[in-house]
Amino acid sequence: MQPLVSIITPMYNNVNVIEKTIKSALSQTYSNWELLLIDDASTDQINDVLKPYTDSDSRIKLLTHKKNKGAAEARNLGTKMALGNYIAFLDADDLWLPNKLQLQVAQLQSGITDISFGSYEWIDINNKPLNIKVNALPQLLYKKQLKANYIGNLTGIYNAEKLGKIYTKDLKKRQDWLLWLEALDRSDQPAIGIQETLAYYRISEGSLSSNKTNLIKHNFNVYRKGLGFSSIKSFAYLLQFLFEHLLVKKRLIKPIVSK
Template sequence: MKKNEPLVSIVMPSYNSSQTIESSIQSVIEQSYKNWELIIVDDCSSDTTWQILQAFATKYENIMCFQNEINQGAGASRNLAISKAEGRFISFLDSDDLWTEDKLSEQIDFMLTNNYGFTYTYYRRFDSNAEYGVVTAPKQTNYKKLMYSNVIGCLTAIYDTKLLGKRYMPLIRKRQDMGLWLDILKDIPKAYCLPKVLAKYRVGNGMSANKVKILSYQWQFYREVVGLSPIRSLAVFSVYAVKGYMKHSK
């Protein structure tokens, strides 16, 4: 551990993740940045996920695992992990995604050097068979721009509690991350991108079939979380849908 490395808290929700979570945890263990804590909240898995987590927590003192009494969704699980976090920086990694080994070291240095409170990076899509294209992002974004397109991949985001305090996700089943990003961007002018591929996002099998559901969740998000009027929601939603199509058709 380098001297004066701030503690980074890594938030990971899990649910029936026995096939992927070991690789996700291993990508944290292999970080070149060593001053981290990994907080995993399991959402009542019915497979062997909880047993896997207990084994890691027994072996590594900076890995902690908790389990919800009832299934509550990823947002509630992430919020419990955030409440337990002791680090200056809060970061996010899902139980089927991966980080490159220099993810934390490069991104924390980027934030400290520039005094940025909220940052994100590029990431690559992959599945069990192959790696796919890189998902890039603009150099910076703000509240208005993010409303039209969520350019911040959850697996790449880090915010600084020293500048922003602890921030929590809205208790909704989907789009919790976008809700948190918008909440942060109400209070700071911009979030900034480190233009490097520092994470890998696992593509699920049912992505195409879920597109209608995803759009439905996005409409509800604008109406119920952001509080836009029906007309304003329609205008923003239309732009979001077009941008989303362009992003995922690359």
């Protein structure tokens, strides 16, 4: 029997984009999945949009928070309720290509890795391609991931049967980085990156914010609060992060050249 994949999708006032996201899950060539939609107390009548999908497809399930708790708690609720052998993440404003799960399930089943991720491209709020691709590393170890987050959360999937369920800490930002660090720490194998595009990441004005203060603050918190490093050790790793993020990781972000 094919492994079950649990897809976790936190939502908060995403009524304008959520249908396309759900349809990208429905379009998967790999069909043994469940989609856990976690409504984090939205105020935009998103449930009216979701009802036709939850009514017509038993694989699509809606979970709700009565009060807004943030993305970390929404993902944790989805993880708690997940029944799948493998767990994947699809945020409410992102999209998957149809062969995404098929490629990654095959990779996980082969036993070469417990964690699969891949390349992705940017689109704008109107679904227009921005002709930018973020290329996945061929493989990734914990030590490299500690320097910067190299796993696009919309492409990541892990073997929950082997690693166990992984819950994220309640940081305002970068919870996904901590999740993949924990996954790599639990695994005795590197994560393997698929080079072809698996997903589309929606870029909003806030996504490209150049606020350096926030960049420093949120990433310092990963080391200090998320990993429990001392202040001195966290600052040292932050300097390493800035070098890796601004100079090394940037080389993986490349324009798509039309043939």
